[in-house]
Amino acid sequence: MKANDLKENEMKLLSRSEELVLLTVMKLQENAYCIPIREELIKVTGRKWSFGSVYDPLDRLEKKGLLKSYLTKPVKERGGRSKRIYQLTSLGKRSLIEVRSIQDALWDRIPSLEADTEKM
Amino acid sequence: MGRKNRFTPPALAEKILGIIYSDKGQFTHLGDFEEMFLNICESRGLNYARIWYWIQVMKSLPGFIKNKLYWSTAMLKNYIFIAVRNVIKNKGFSFINVTGLAVGMACFLLIMAYVQHESSYDRFHEKSGRIFRLLAKESGQDGQKSVEEYEDSFPEVMTPLLVSDFPEVKNATCFMGAFQDKAVLKAGEKLFYQSGLYADRNFLEIFNFPLIHGNSQSVLSGPNTIVITEDVSKKLFGNENPIGRRISYKETRRQYDVVVSGVVENIPQNSSLKFDYLLSLETLRSDKSNSFMFDNWNVANFHIFVELAETGDKAEAEEKLTEFAQTKRDGTKLALQPIEGIHLRSQIREELATNNEVRYVRLFSFIAVMVLLIACVNSMNLGVACSTKRAKEIGVRKVNGANRRQILHQFLGESLFLSVLSLFAALLLMKMLLPRFSLILGVELKPDLLNNVFLLLVMAGTTLFVALASGSYPAFLLSALSPVRSMKEHSISGSRSGKLRNILMVFQFAVSVTLIICTVVVFRQMNFIKTRELGFDREHVVVIPIKEKETLDKRQVLKTSFLELPQVKGVSVSSGLPINIRSRLINYVFMRDNGEKVTMDITFDYVDEDFVDVFKINVLRGRNFSKDFSEDKYGILINETVAKKMGWSDPIGKEFSFMRNKYHVVGVVKDFQFATFHHQIEPMVLFNEIGSNISVRIYPGDVPAILGSLRRIFEKTTQSQPFEFYFLDDAFNKLYQKEMRTGEIFGTFGGITVFIACMGLFGLAAFMINKRTKEIGIRKVLGASVAQIVTLLTREFAGLILLSNVIAWPVAYIIMRLWLQDFAFRVNIGIWVFILSSALVIFVSFVTVSVHTFRAAASNPVDTLRYE
Numbered sequence: 010m011k012a013n014d015l016k017e018n019e020m021k022l023l024s025r026s027e028e029l030v031l032l033t034v035m036k037l038q039e040n041a042y043c044i045p046i047r048e049e050l051i052k053v054t055g056r057k058w059s060f061g062s063v064y065d066p067l068d069r070l071e072k073k074g075l076l077k078s079y080l081t082k083p084v085k086e087r088g089g090r091s092k093r094i095y096q097l098t099s100l101g102k103r104s105l106i107e108v109r110s111i112q113d114a115l116w117d118r119i120p121s122l123e124a125d126t127e128k129m
Numbered sequence: 130m131g132r133k134n135r136f137t138p139p140a141l142a143e144k145i146l147g148i149i150y151s152d153k154g155q156f157t158h159l160g161d162f163e164e165m166f167l168n169i170c171e172s173r174g175l176n177y178a179r180i181w182y183w184i185q186v187m188k189s190l191p192g193f194i195k196n197k198l199y200w201s202t203a204m205l206k207n208y209i210f211i212a213v214r215n216v217i218k219n220k221g222f223s224f225i226n227v228t229g230l231a232v233g234m235a236c237f238l239l240i241m242a243y244v245q246h247e248s249s250y251d252r253f254h255e256k257s258g259r260i261f262r263l264l265a266k267e268s269g270q271d272g273q274k275s276v277e278e279y280e281d282s283f284p285e286v287m288t289p290l291l292v293s294d295f296p297e298v299k300n301a302t303c304f305m306g307a308f309q310d311k312a313v314l315k316a317g318e319k320l321f322y323q324s325g326l327y328a329d330r331n332f333l334e335i336f337n338f339p340l341i342h343g344n345s346q347s348v349l350s351g352p353n354t355i356v357i358t359e360d361v362s363k364k365l366f367g368n369e370n371p372i373g374r375r376i377s378y379k380e381t382r383r384q385y386d387v388v389v390s391g392v393v394e395n396i397p398q399n400s401s402l403k404f405d406y407l408l409s410l411e412t413l414r415s416d417k418s419n420s421f422m423f424d425n426w427n428v429a430n431f432h433i434f435v436e437l438a439e440t441g442d443k444a445e446a447e448e449k450l451t452e453f454a455q456t457k458r459d460g461t462k463l464a465l466q467p468i469e470g471i472h473l474r475s476q477i478r479e480e481l482a483t484n485n486e487v488r489y490v491r492l493f494s495f496i497a498v499m500v501l502l503i504a505c506v507n508s509m510n511l512g513v514a515c516s517t518k519r520a521k522e523i524g525v526r527k528v529n530g531a532n533r534r535q536i537l538h539q540f541l542g543e544s545l546f547l548s549v550l551s552l553f554a555a556l557l558l559m560k561m562l563l564p565r566f567s568l569i570l571g572v573e574l575k576p577d578l579l580n581n582v583f584l585l586l587v588m589a590g591t592t593l594f595v596a597l598a599s600g601s602y603p604a605f606l607l608s609a610l611s612p613v614r615s616m617k618e619h620s621i622s623g624s625r626s627g628k629l630r631n632i633l634m635v636f637q638f639a640v641s642v643t644l645i646i647c648t649v650v651v652f653r654q655m656n657f658i659k660t661r662e663l664g665f666d667r668e669h670v671v672v673i674p675i676k677e678k679e680t681l682d683k684r685q686v687l688k689t690s691f692l693e694l695p696q697v698k699g700v701s702v703s704s705g706l707p708i709n710i711r712s713r714l715i716n717y718v719f720m721r722d723n724g725e726k727v728t729m730d731i732t733f734d735y736v737d738e739d740f741v742d743v744f745k746i747n748v749l750r751g752r753n754f755s756k757d758f759s760e761d762k763y764g765i766l767i768n769e770t771v772a773k774k775m776g777w778s779d780p781i782g783k784e785f786s787f788m789r790n791k792y793h794v795v796g797v798v799k800d801f802q803f804a805t806f807h808h809q810i811e812p813m814v815l816f817n818e819i820g821s822n823i824s825v826r827i828y829p830g831d832v833p834a835i836l837g838s839l840r841r842i843f844e845k846t847t848q849s850q851p852f853e854f855y856f857l858d859d860a861f862n863k864l865y866q867k868e869m870r871t872g873e874i875f876g877t878f879g880g881i882t883v884f885i886a887c888m889g890l891f892g893l894a895a896f897m898i899n900k901r902t903k904e905i906g907i908r909k910v911l912g913a914s915v916a917q918i919v920t921l922l923t924r925e926f927a928g929l930i931l932l933s934n935v936i937a938w939p940v941a942y943i944i945m946r947l948w949l950q951d952f953a954f955r956v957n958i959g960i961w962v963f964i965l966s967s968a969l970v971i972f973v974s975f976v977t978v979s980v981h982t983f984r985a986a987a988s989n990p991v992d993t994l995r996y997e
Contacts, residue, residue, distance in 0.1 A: 043161040044168075060161070060185065061192075080157065086167055088137065090160030 023108050030066045031105055034095045042092040075101035138166045138182045145186050149193045212543045225892040226511050229885045231554035233504025234591055239559055239566050240497035241587045242574050247490050250399045250472035254337045256436055261465035263433040282429040297441030302335050303431040304328035312380040313677045313850050316365040322851055325406035327413050335436045342372050343391025352411040354390035361405050362392050379677040381821055385412055401471045496878045499640050503882050506633045507889035508599030514896040516603040527612035536608040544600025552592050569873045631929055637886040638933035644879030645966040646941035650958055651872035657956040664801025665707040666745040669829055670857035675821040679849040690842045696828050696835045701743040704820025705734025708861050710803040721776050729774055732811050735818040743826045751781040751796030754817045764795035766815040772797055774812055805864050809953045887977045894978045898985045905985050906993035918986035926978050934967040
């Protein structure tokens, strides 16, 4: 834990997929388990998301301590298996804010992207 | 609930997915997939969902496999390195280990190849599961007990009835063997003895003997047609197309000119129907002299095989057939015997081909398993012994984070490595041993290892089994060690492992001693049979069987010309030979002088007046047949047993009615052994008539020269039959082939087990004495003599080996009692057999151990004590 705290400031930035997954988890709240997360991602991005590409960032984020998870009661439709519901930790929230602020800062420096592309 | 069952993912796919996700979140992940599956079911249907599920599995597999491989190879290099280094470091142990295993595996594989061959008989017919042989069950009387006898002879007229009257029977074929077992086939100048069958047109439709030339539906339908095998075709016609060629066919009473209508592939070795040619049954039917055989319910000459309809039930068919048979003859029951059972499970009197007994096959397999087990035990013992030296390595591994499973895998992997090594050695050995094995087993084994799925599976299975059996104990033992203990102590003494080692060794030697005792008993019994008084002299008799009519007409000429040779002592022309007088009448009723009825089975045959002299049979009362008495045409010779059964004190001149004729007894011969020693001597009658076997008694001397003279005379007298002969004592020995084979099997395997067990003992002794090097040094310094130390070291093994003998004795005794029960005349097992066999094993094992004990005892204590 100590090592984690120390490194907190210089922790690696979130990758894009991690960012998207975190955001989706946050949006889905109590319903944040694999299937709705994946559906949401497909809906928003309009791209393919395989199961693996959702499991992977979820696993990684949990290991890094940005997400935590708990199991629900068994669900009949899932062949009597539980869901694993993810939640953001405070660290997760903070890293989202960090990414956001960096992006905002970057965007702010550019006058207008739309205008630029039109000129070209 | 039904709804739930319908909408579940494919079970197999789910299982695979479960394995893939076994290490992380298996439960929830599978749940996710199942939920998704349900969603897809609702939106796009069940089938689409199933396909989707499978695609998901397939997609996950490559990554999974890659991962697994990556992580498993990380330590693999180290394991292989250590395994190879260990093999090289303990060259002696490794050699003993691999040799033992290789010998065991080679034996096991060979026997498995044999078992496969034996159980593959008659399975090559496409419909083999539905082909049955028709059998008639008759109840007879054998002494006191009633016996059931099976026969497979039926009238020809029955065959078409079977198909038309019984809906269960789809097709039926009848056939019979030639009248003598071989006939002469002659094409142009070439003539050969061949054996074959008269078969009806359905024969080739029921059985699968593929035709190279000709059409299976028509080749046997016309008269005077013959189908020959590829080999016969090559012999008679070379490479020319034989279709339409003429062959003159001759046997003792018949001869036909026939045309070749078809050629079949050579008969596979695993067929109980064996023939060189098939003569169409129509040939026989169109010959007027055979009309008695056809449309006649009283002549039962034919074998009948039926093919049941797919819906036909065997038991039901048997019942109906029996019902039908009762109308023809009371008390006859008909049974259907599956063709696949003929080779191993048939018990009728005259078989189509020499068959085997399932118990012999079982016995051989059992012995093979024993040999393999002994080899495994060896390997296990050596493994435990060696691996105690490796306790430190395991300690280090454990301290560095290896868990129990990893160490288990390492050791099992090592023993797999050894067992694969042994497999290759075993294959080499197999190649070398194959000819000898084929000889012992009497089957030409040609296991095509690479194309034989069964053997490949057996090989893989054996390798895995050996790896597990020999590696599991050391692996479990060592992986359970606590790292502290294994690092601290010099070596684990493990009294537990010592106890197990002893039990295993006792087991090994018990099996070895048992096999050796069995070998000795079997050979003693065989020797007993060979040297036992038979009542006739089987040495120096050449038998020339006549197979063909023209030669049969000249048999008297042949007899007189043979007699002119100075080396010939006597010649008899008879139908029966003293070793196989087989014609039998069951339940024949006779009247004793006092009016009492006697029922007995009579064995009879036809012989000439020289029979008694040529075979040196004693005439006890009365006289032999003689040409000087014309009434001898209705004279008979009886054996002592007949006289006893009939209660005749003076049998000469007594009357005896037989087949509507009245005979009178002219002489009583001493009982001689006309059947095998499995049977008691039964009542026997000899009639005075010449037959088709010429038996020539020769003076001992230059046998090839005598045979040459016989051949010259034979070939000068007759040209229609090739000269063929056999020695009576060879034929006699053949009767006991099965028993001889058993003896040799016991002997070979007994030798092998002793060898393997001694290899193990050798290794074990080396190891155990090695461990006590220091102790021996100290003892010597304190004044122990070499003899004392040798005694000390030997004592440990001596007790175990003695114990295994004690176990082996009763086991061997019981097995041999059972085996000997088959013989009507048997040898006493005798205590000395046990003592001798045990002494042999004890001696061999002591020699083995003494190599080490003497070296250890004679070593200089300075060297041994410095050893560290």
